[in-house]
Structures are given as structure tokens and as C-alpha cells.
Amino acid sequence: MKRAFPILGVLTAILLSYALYQALVVAPTEKTMGDVQRIFYYHVPSAWTAFLLFFINFGASIVYLIKRNPAADIVGLVSAEVGVVFCTVVLITGPIWARPVWGIWWTWDMRLTSTLVLWLIYVSYLFLRRFSSGGQTPLLAAALAVLGALCVPFVYFSIWFFRTQHPQPVMGGGGSIDPRMLHALLINWLAFSCFAFLVCWSRYRLEKLQRDVDHAHAMESLLDHGGSGR
Amino acid sequence: MNGTPYLFAAYAVTWVIHIIYLATIVRRYSRLKSEIEKLK
Numbered sequence: 471m472k473r474a475f476p477i478l479g480v481l482t483a484i485l486l487s488y489a490l491y492q493a494l495v496v497a498p499t500e501k502t503m504g505d506v507q508r509i510f511y512y513h514v515p516s517a518w519t520a521f522l523l524f525f526i527n528f529g530a531s532i533v534y535l536i537k538r539n540p541a542a543d544i545v546g547l548v549s550a551e552v553g554v555v556f557c558t559v560v561l562i563t564g565p566i567w568a569r570p571v572w573g574i575w576w577t578w579d580m581r582l583t584s585t586l587v588l589w590l591i592y593v594s595y596l597f598l599r600r601f602s603s604g605g606q607t608p609l610l611a612a613a614l615a616v617l618g619a620l621c622v623p624f625v626y627f628s629i630w631f632f633r634t635q636h637p638q639p640v641m642g643g644g645g646s647i648d649p650r651m652l653h654a655l656l657i658n659w660l661a662f663s664c665f666a667f668l669v670c671w672s673r674y675r676l677e678k679l680q681r682d683v684d685h686a687h688a689m690e691s692l693l694d695h696g697g698s699g700r
Numbered sequence: 701m702n703g704t705p706y707l708f709a710a711y712a713v714t715w716v717i718h719i720i721y722l723a724t725i726v727r728r729y730s731r732l733k734s735e736i737e738k739l740k
Contacts, residue, residue, distance in 0.1 A: 506703025509710040566710040
């Protein structure tokens with residue numbers, strides 16, 4: 471396992487470089503938007519990766535609520551944290567694309583607003599984990615995560631349900647896409663998913679280590695108190 | 701439409717966000733490592 475991490479790290483770095491080459495060089499320039507359309511190769515895969523991570527968080531939270539499994543709790547925490555990072559990328563790259571194309575940085579459109587609400591839900595989840603010290607914190611966080619996950623399909627399907635300025639989805643949107651563009655998009659998604667997996671893996675190990683250290687501290691203070699009590 | 705500065709900004713911001721997050725993980729890990737040394 472210790473050897474697998476650096477090997478996967480190198481492979482992911484190669485994949486990310488290849489994905490960048492596909493996005494900047496191989497994918498054709500879009501006729502109307504020009505080069506700014508290439509933001510799409512980072513924006514859309516980041517959104518898909520964030521949704522995937524929130525889905526993992528949902529699954530882990532359900533497992534925790536049923537079995538009270540500490541590993542599921544860690545997976546839930548880690549996937550939410552990395553998901554928020556990817557969702558932040560989505561919320562920043564979107565306005566950078568919108569400024570030259572729409573002429574504005576932001577509009578209170580359903581897709582944009584619901585993505586912001588989704589981000590706020592998971593940020594509040596992380597705040598709850600960070601600043602609440604009670605024994606019920608993982609349970610409350612898992613319940614919040616289950617409710618937060620309900621927002622994910624709403625964000626995804628909002629462009630079907632509401633009249634919106636946001637472009638139609640690449641998959642199932644009814645339009646067609648150049649195969650080289652689709653290839654660049656999917657390669658970038660694969661690369662970002664591998665990157666997210668590696669980050670989650672390191673964060674999982676860190677969280678597990680942190681809990682072991684906290685446990686050791688608790689045992690130490692218990693022994694100290696036991697010793698002084700006699 | 702000359703979108704190159706926007707394209708550069710979006711790609712740069714993406715990596716800056718990821719690098720900042722990775723740096724926080726590394727910092728937390730090194731802090732934890734010194735804590736483990738103290739415990740030993």
C-alpha cells in the first residue's frame with residue numbers, strides 16, 4: 471500500500487498533464503466563444519467530481535447512521551472536505567467564464583444559486599465537524615449530509631426544470647459535441663477523479679492518524695488522573 | 701472574443717485552490733508528526 475501511493479501519484483500527474491494538453495491543444499476552438507470555452511474542460515469535470523464526492527459522502531453517512539462505523543464517518547468527512555474544494559473551483563471558474571461570454575460575473579440563476587446553496591450546506595457540515603466537540607457530532611453531521619445530498623440532484627436537474635441562462639448539459643442535453651471536445655472533457659474528468667481519489671486517500675490517513683493521537687492523549691490523561699487519584 | 705486571459709485565470713485559480721488545500725494537508729501532517737514524537 472505504501473508503494474502504491476507514489477506510483478498512483480506519478481500516474482495521476484501524467485494523466486493530468488495529458489488532460490491539460492487535450493484541453494489546450496487537441497480540442498478544437500469553439501466558433502462563438504473562442505478560447506474561453508476551454509474553461510469548460512476544468513469547470514465541468516470539477517463539478518462532476520464534486521457531485522461524485524458528495525454522493526460518496528451520502529453513502530458513508532447512511533452507513534454511519536445505520537452501523538455507527540468510525541471508518542464510514544472518516545470517509546464521510548474526507549469526501550465532504552474534498553468535495554467542497556472541487557465545488558469551490560466550480561463556483562470560481564464559472565464566473566470567470568461568464569464574464570466574457572454573458573458580460574456579467576454572476577446572476578441569481580437557478581443553477582448558479584443552487585450550486586452556491588449546495589456549497590454552503592457542505593461548508594456548514596465542515597463547520598459542524600470542526601467546531602462542535604460533543605459526542606453526537608458525527609451523528610448530527612451524518613444527518614445533515616443526508617439532507618445535503620438531496621440538493622445534488624436538484625442542482626444537476628435545475629437546468630431542465632427551470633428557465634436558466636446556464637448552458638445545457640453535455641450529456642443528455644439534446645445538443646451535439648465534437649468528439650475531440652468530448653474526449654478532452656472525459657479525460658479531464660478521469661484525471662480529476664484520480665487526483666480527488668489520491669487527495670481523499672491522504673486525507674483519510676491523516677484523519678485516522680489524528681484520531682489515534684487523540685485517543686493516545688485521552689489514554690495518557692486518564693492514566694495521569696488515575697495515578698494522581700490513588 | 702479574446703478569452704485567453706480568462707482561460708489562463710480559470711486554470712491558474714483551479715490549481716492555486718488545489719495547491720492551497722494540499723499545503724494544509726501537509727502542514728497538518730507535519731504538526732501531527734511532531735505531536736507523535738512528543739507522545740513517544
